[in-house]
Amino acid sequence: MGQNWFLRQMAYEFVADRLTSDAYSVLRAVEMDIGAGWRINVDNTSSVYQQPMSGHYYQVAVDGKWFFSRSLWDSQIPAETGQDIGQENIRLMQQNNKPTLVYSKTFMKQGREIQVVLAEDISRIEESLSQLGWLMAGLGFIGLIILLTLQIFIIRRGLSSLKEVKQDISRLKSGDIRQLSPTNTREIEPLVTEINYLVQNMELRLQRSRNAVGNLAHAAKTPLTVIDRHIDTLLEQGVPQGQGIKEQSRRLREMIERELTRARIAGAALPGQRIYVGDELEKLIRTLKAIYREKALVFDLDISAKSYFPGERDDLVELLGNLLDNASKWAESQICIKAHMDEHCLELIVEDDGPGVPAEARERLMNRGERLDESTSGHGLGMSIINEIVRQYQGRIMLDSSELLGGLKVVVMLPRRADLELTKQN
Known part of the structure; x- marks a missing residue:
């Protein structure tokens, strides 16, 4: 809309400049005939003003008498009143139901005030500007679609990497892979690296935990074996309490085995x-x-x-x-x-x-x-x-x-x- 307004103003200024130039041409055509008085020498004006309804008009006022171009036919242009000498006026009006730009100026010639009024039909300019406006709107709409399409493409391209990471995570959970595949997306690469590091760290921690449990089991069996030997010695010596101690030792061994087994159980598998x-x-x-x-x-x-x-x-x-x-x-x-x-x-x-x-x-x-x-x-x-x-x-x-x-x-x-x-x- 802003561009269309700017182009319209430029077109109006161009027409106004042309009307200003034509006003001086018409002024030069105003002559004083000793026998007939003031008249317009049409030979000194452009031929477009002689064609009926051509869209180019003029009218001149000298000593209260109006002269009209043949192009006006039976119509006339509403004139400005009280216009000072040398004052220019440009206005937009409807002439014959068409948008018309009107230029008027009062001159001094041979001691007389001469008001020159020129008008030009700008309907074609308006149509061209309207078509241009629709064209620009269409181009703008197409540009917007292209921009949105490009944006969607960029977003999808970025999300495709996330989709690949999601698929890799599913494969990691199902055990098909041991770590996520590297990605070329700079924004997602740190995430993939951290997940792979986390998986490796979990594996190391679980392995250390199991090694510790294994070491504990090995360390616990040695004193229990020594205790069992002492119990066997007591039983050989006929000590009556030996059988009770042996039973408690067996229960203690089973409790240790059970708790060590529970500690070894991981629960859920590590990813991959x-x-x-x-x-x-x-x-x-x-x-x-x-x-x-x-x-x-x-x-x-x-x-x-x-x-x-x-x-x-x-x-x-x-x-x-x-x-x-x-x-x-x-x-x-x-x-x-x-x-x-x-x-x-x-x-x-x-x-x-x-x-x-x-x-x-x-x-x-x-x-x-x-x-x-x-x-x-x-x-x-x-x-x-x-x-x-x-x-x-x-x-x-x-x-x-x-x-x-x-x-x-x-x-x-x-x-x-x-x-x-x-x-x-x-």
């Missing part, structure tokens, strides 16, 4: 870690077959390809190790292991062909260190450790009779990592 259950099962089965060689155990495996443990490898080894160790101790010859993962949880099922556990005794078996048969080590601290790991991962554990093999059936359900994180947030 994903453990396939089948890989760890194969290693454990080889070990158990060697330990229980005399039983010639047969392990029947049904492991789906998507069975990934939503946590730390050490926790998975601890969980599977205790499940399979208990099953191996009580099984006659066969153990069935299943692992499946759906959209909500990982399900682990371990069944054996042993004597099983009565329904009324299953709840008692889940108590810390509780054993149903004191003559056989197992189903006690091992089940307590299993229960502790499952609780840490906010999962569920169920004991039942195996319809397939007839022994004990242990079902462990652990939520997927995304569900686990949502549960923690809630």
Whole structure:
């Protein structure tokens, strides 16, 4: 709008300058005829003033007599009254229903006041200015669209890097990658660097914590072993209190093992870690077959390809190790292991062909260190450790009779990592 107004003012000034020049030409055409008096010598004026309704007009007043250009036809221009000599006046008016710029000035010639009034139709100029205004508005609108498009492109380009970081974080959580990929976006690069540093720092802290727990376990076993030897000496000497002390020593050892196991359990996996259950099962089965060689155990495996443990490898080894160790101790010859993962949880099922556990005794078996048969080590601290790991991962554990093999059936359900994180947030 401001540019259109500026162009209109320039056009008006250009027309006014031309009218001023024509006014002097018309003034020169005003002549005094001795016989006829004052007249306009049209030969000295521009031909446009002789064409009817040409859009260029003049009228001249001398001694109260008006002379009109032929272009005015039967109309006339409203004249200014009381105009001083040498005074110029420019105004905009409607002539024949068209916008017209009017210029008037009073001159002195041969001792007479002569008022010259000129007018020019500026409708074409107004139309051109209007078209120019629409053109500029259109160009401005197009420019605005281009600017907005460019801005959207720049924003999307910047956000695309964030989208890539978001995808990398999802892959990091699922264990597909160990750290975020480098980015070329300068503003986002520090964020990626800090996240990678945080992940590495968490791994180092967890490793140091586990090393400390391992050192503590090793340090605690030595004095307990010495105490057990002294207790055995007391029992050999027939000291009656020796048996009670030995029982308390056993309980103390189990308590230490239980608390150390709890300390080793990480809970949720660090970002960038994903453990396939089948890989760890194969290693454990080889070990158990060697330990229980005399039983010639047969392990029947049904492991789906998507069975990934939503946590730390050490926790998975601890969980599977205790499940399979208990099953191996009580099984006659066969153990069935299943692992499946759906959209909500990982399900682990371990069944054996042993004597099983009565329904009324299953709840008692889940108590810390509780054993149903004191003559056989197992189903006690091992089940307590299993229960502790499952609780840490906010999962569920169920004991039942195996319809397939007839022994004990242990079902462990652990939520997927995304569900686990949502549960923690809630």
